[in-house]
Amino acid sequence: MSHRHYDTLIIGSGPGGEGAAMKLAKAGRRVAVVEAFDQVGGGCTHWGTIPSKALRQAIQLLADYRRNPLFQRTVRQIHVDYPQLLAAAGSVIRDQVRTKYRYYDRNRVDVIHGRARFVDARTIEVSEAGGRVDRFTADAFVIATGSRPYHPPDIDFSHPRVLDSDSVLRLDHTPGSLTIYGAGVIGCEYASVFCNLDVKVNLVNTRDRLLAFLDDEITDALGYYLRTQGTVIRHQEEYERVEPLDNGVVLHCRSGKKFKTDYLLWANGRAGNSAALGLAALGIGTNSRGQIEVDGSYRTTLPEIYAVGDVAGPPGLASASYDQGRFVGTLISEGESDWKLIEDFPSGIYTSPEISSIGRTERELTDQQVPYEVGRAMFKNIARAQITGHTVGMLKLLFHRESLEILGIHCFGEQASEIVHIGQAIMTQTGGANSLLYFAETTFNYPTMAEAYRVAALNGLNRIF
Numbered sequence: 059m060s061h062r063h064y065d066t067l068i069i070g071s072g073p074g075g076e077g078a079a080m081k082l083a084k085a086g087r088r089v090a091v092v093e094a095f096d097q098v099g100g101g102c103t104h105w106g107t108i109p110s111k112a113l114r115q116a117i118q119l120l121a122d123y124r125r126n127p128l129f130q131r132t133v134r135q136i137h138v139d140y141p142q143l144l145a146a147a148g149s150v151i152r153d154q155v156r157t158k159y160r161y162y163d164r165n166r167v168d169v170i171h172g173r174a175r176f177v178d179a180r181t182i183e184v185s186e187a188g189g190r191v192d193r194f195t196a197d198a199f200v201i202a203t204g205s206r207p208y209h210p211p212d213i214d215f216s217h218p219r220v221l222d223s224d225s226v227l228r229l230d231h232t233p234g235s236l237t238i239y240g241a242g243v244i245g246c247e248y249a250s251v252f253c254n255l256d257v258k259v260n261l262v263n264t265r266d267r268l269l270a271f272l273d274d275e276i277t278d279a280l281g282y283y284l285r286t287q288g289t290v291i292r293h294q295e296e297y298e299r300v301e302p303l304d305n306g307v308v309l310h311c312r313s314g315k316k317f318k319t320d321y322l323l324w325a326n327g328r329a330g331n332s333a334a335l336g337l338a339a340l341g342i343g344t345n346s347r348g349q350i351e352v353d354g355s356y357r358t359t360l361p362e363i364y365a366v367g368d369v370a371g372p373p374g375l376a377s378a379s380y381d382q383g384r385f386v387g388t389l390i391s392e393g394e395s396d397w398k399l400i401e402d403f404p405s406g407i408y409t410s411p412e413i414s415s416i417g418r419t420e421r422e423l424t425d426q427q428v429p430y431e432v433g434r435a436m437f438k439n440i441a442r443a444q445i446t447g448h449t450v451g452m453l454k455l456l457f458h459r460e461s462l463e464i465l466g467i468h469c470f471g472e473q474a475s476e477i478v479h480i481g482q483a484i485m486t487q488t489g490g491a492n493s494l495l496y497f498a499e500t501t502f503n504y505p506t507m508a509e510a511y512r513v514a515a516l517n518g519l520n521r522i523f
């Protein structure tokens with residue numbers, strides 16, 4: 059058993075751990091990252107963001123090709139199955155892993171492969187797959203162990219017909235039909251992926267709307283396009299039991315409805331990876347979903363132990379996890395941080411069409427009695443969208459009708475998650491610089507999708523003057 063001491067030890071090499079490690083290494087601290095998997099990158103790179111987005115990109119390419127009149131004569135010759143698309147995603151994962159090892163190497167961050175567990179508030183034990191156990195000590199720790207799909211105990215996830223967002227990445231053929239239980243971001247994204255592969259998809263939602271945190275007009279559009287692509291959406295359903303069979307699986311709902319398909323993809327909730335860390339003995343609390351209790355600075359009850367990313371609770375985004383890691387890295391190295399984490403972060407949902415939004419929705423502004431107005435640009439009227447053939451979509455700006463301050467940006471359509479950042483940059487300005495007028499009075503490249511901001515701003519101004 060070896061024993062080494064570090065300034066900070068980070069447990070988990072996803073975006074949360076990587077953000078903390080890089081910040082601390084740049085500050086000259088002696089840092090190591092402990093990773094249970096045999097490659098760095100976290101769930102983000104191997105089972106979450108990267109594979110699902112690479113899959114989606116491959117499928118989008120296929121859908122664009124099928125739709126493009128230039129390729130109509132060859133379209134019948136193209137047969138792409140799910141494993142081929144997964145293989146395309148695999149090459150992105152390899153590139154990401156290589157890049158991340160290089161970052162750790164260049165910044166002299168030690169990577170220790172093994173599963174970490176606290177022995178006391180200053181010591182962890184790391185068990186390697188081969189059985190070797192080492193001890194490491196540090197002055198501070200960052201727990202960034204991420205999350206995994208939540209498994210209700212009454213469902214047999216060892217059955218090959220019952221999948222979750224991890225095991226769906228190991229499916230070795232294109233299924234004929236699929237029921238997705240849970241219509242959150244992951245459920246909607248996979249519904250989009252599979253219906254674009256001509257799989258019959260049932261999307262079973264436990265709520266009364268899709269993605270209720272988004273603007274109603276955007277989720278109405280998502281529902282419409284998912285249906286036109288062949289997805290059957292059922293709202294307000296709750297499972298009673300899951301019956302796996304040799305030739306399929308039946309989802310029995312409390313309402314009496316039954317969905318029999320080749321596979322079930324369970325996409326209803328995630329649980330923090332905290333159980334095996336030995337936290338209870340240290341007095342660090344977790345909730346029923348395994349999420350570690352932290353304060354506003356991501357400190358646990360022990361001041362030298364921090365938790366960031368999915369294991370510290372919502373929002374459960376790679377983007378936010380990375381920033382939380384960097385923020386904590388700053389606190390540990392400098393004792394304080396002169397930058398604050400934004401509370402209003404953008405959401406990107408990689409369905410077809412893509413969705414992105416930031417700020418308040420119409421429902422929120424109405425509830426808060428804010429006098430707002432709406433400016434819209436339909437992609438079908440934007441030259442760049444006509445050129446690329448991606449005419450499905452809309453940019454919607456919500457702004458204060460007196461001050462012209464932008465209050466919310468909601469977009470769906472090709473590149474929505476990029477387009478939203480233009481508005482975000484203006485929306486986060488202070489001292490009167492957050493104004494709809496910026497978009498009405500600024501010259502943008504033409505033709506671009508950014509033009510949608512000018513069109514939406516003029517549309518909005520026309521409503522109030």
Ligand SMILES: Cc1cc2nc3c(=O)[nH]c(=O)nc-3n(C[C@H](O)[C@H](O)[C@H](O)COP(=O)(O)OP(=O)(O)OC[C@H]3O[C@@H](n4cnc5c(N)ncnc54)[C@H](O)[C@@H]3O)c2cc1C
Binds near residue numbers: 107108334368377379
């Ligand atoms: C299907 C899917 C799609 C997603 N799409 C997006 C998206 O488009 N955009 C977005 O921003 N977010 C997305 N997310 C969420 C995003 O992946 C997570 O928010 C992000 O990965 C969290 O980062 P993290 O650093 O907290 O943990 P993770 O990335 O989960 O990494 C945690 C790491 O800790 C390791 N670990 C766990 N326990 C131990 C231990 N005891 N010892 C050592 N190592 C340990 C794990 O092996 C893992 O490598 C998606 C998630 C899923 C599941």
